[in-house]
Amino acid sequence: MSTEPLIDFRGVTKRFGEHTVYENMDLQVFPGETLTVIGASGGGKSVCLKMMIGLLFPDAGQVLYRGQSVPDLDAKGLSLVRRKVAYVFQGGALFDSMSVAENIGYALREHTSQSEEQINKRALECLEMVGLSRAVANQIPASLSGGMKKRVALARSIAIEPEVILYDEPTTGLDPKNITRIGDMILKLQKELGVTSVVVTHDMPTAHKVSDRIAMLYECAFPFVGPVEKMWNSARAEVRDFIHGRIRRSRASGSFAGGSMLGLIPEGTTDGVS
């Protein structure tokens, strides 16, 4: 793994009104790896992804892509970054008014001078890569199932051959078979295309299956980042409880805390996961 991070968060703070999502947060994504971001629902994992491609900007700190500050890029620079970094949205975010093929070819129409024939050919190739038949190409997104929508979204993201793919909750709302399929797809794309992947999820089996490293969002930062097996066998109660889905009664508040664990965990020692 290269020592130069592809994406680098340095001391990032992000607030929405009174609510602080990140406070002095650091995180690095290295070329070729699959980093999975885990953490409680509503904790700000998607915010982290959106800051990577300038859909949201930090209030303080730096977000760097290949050493360039993403918030400081002009429209052209931002467009170039977005050409290299693809985003797979949680609900697919397919364009309702377009067919599946038009959705997949959108970035190619936007960024290249390829003919319609070439774009359609590429759309069909991408559909095959995500395991969908060519017959789907002319359908509209509303006629697809949840799992198919996610795969079309995946096909749309790879059409322009990005070097990074950001997956926002790729398995949420899917049946076990489709969860397995999406996990396999992430591994396959990484192997075949050599892309760097950042996966936001709270689906632990998928996280275990696809990740090289796991970063756990906890109290507005990523205090626990490490290789997947190290995180899986972590001695830290915060990490262990989240990964294994344990709910404990907070001694301080007397309330149950499972997802966020805020107010639950007393300060402890690190287990070597940095």
Added chain:
Amino acid sequence: MNGIQRLGAITLSGLEWLGGLARMVFRVLRVGPRRPFALDDIAHQTVELGVRSLPIALLITLFIGMILTWQFGWGLIDFGATMALGNVVSLGLVPELVPTIIAITVGVKMAAGMTAELGSMKVTEQIDAVAALGADPIKKLVWPRICASTLTLPLLVGLGNVIALLGGMIVAEWIYGVPAGYFYETYIDELEPLNYLAAVVKGVLFGAIVGTIGCYQGFNTKFGTEAVGAATTDTVAATAIIIVIADFYLNMLFF
């Protein structure tokens, strides 16, 4: 919160809304008139908005023409002046009622449609997806819609004026016995270039208002489907109010 605080809060939120609207207009003017001009998107939106609005625009203006002629005829008949029907009706219809009524009905419908469509795109992250795929949502989604509504509304006003004239001719002939040809001649004679100019300028300006508010509200829809409904309702109210206020100031300017 006492009355003064509430008034202050409403004023501030109104100013904030107008500021947001102005910021969006500025962004549209900055990114819109640059290559590629998105002529295909503009043409598509123009056809969508125009064709969809045509039946309602024709129906409304036909009845507006008939109603106004009926009402004026009712007043003029007492003075034995029904032959002046064309002169009076034309001044009410061409620069004023046809543009304003079309803007408040068809225009507001267009704005509400834009808010609902863009608001739905916002809550399903489709607007973010446009940006994530390296396109500018203002250029791809707002610019074509504002151009289309700014082009379409004056065209509908022009067509609406013809239909309103026909409605007036029907009522003048059948109800008041004023020959349709004579009604037409007096109708046209009364109109000065300024009246036509006012109709065109109002059509263009109201079209721009419709597109801007419709898109702004859509882009600023909060979360969830309920928010889409709320944003659309607000669009209807805001567009109608701003059109009426703009109409008043345009009348001050022209007449």
